[in-house]
């Protein structure tokens with residue numbers, strides 16, 4: 727099922743997600759709902775935090791034909807080297823805003839897949855960027871937190887206006 731995505735500055739986005747104890751059918755249903763929600767929203771990643779489920783589950787698909795879904799349960803990453811590069815990021819919880827966020831160039835990802843089996847992979851470029859962006863969501867961190875207070879307030883004002891229009895509509 728398609729699930730509603732929380733939008734900044736909703737405080738629930740600041741919740742720290744809890745580790746998944748057992749990868750059971752309930753977790754697999756959550757993963758399937760998250761993939762459906764992500765593809766429908768034209769995203770390349772989605773963290774459970776964004777659909778108000780505070781468990782450490784992330785889905786991603788950086789392929790251009792939505793053919794490579796990746797499931798990250800209890801993900802951890804380790805930077806490879808300390809080089810960072812800025813990349814323009816979007817966020818499904820901050821629609822229509824993009825900002826350059828410096829992230830590690832290369833990371834090693836460790837996570838459980840949808841069967842609860844552990845895997846690891848080395849990621850760089852957009853995939854590495856997305857892993858760091860989604861991991862932040864599980865920690866209650868949004869990309870606006872890396873911007874200057876001036877820029878962050880400008881986005882906050884615009885989002886509050888947008889939410890007011892939706893209320894008044």
Ligand SMILES: O=C(O)C[C@@H](Cc1ccccc1)C(=O)SCC(=O)c1ccccc1
Nearest residue numbers: 769770771772815816817818819855856859
């Ligand atoms: O809010 C999310 O977690 C999804 C977010 C993931 C992400 C995109 C770009 C860089 C890092 C993380 C999105 O998918 S936003 C969608 C979008 O604007 C976009 C899609 C492909 C490349 C760049 C941006």
Ligand SMILES: [Zn+2]
Nearest residue numbers: 816817818819
């Ligand atoms: Zn995001």
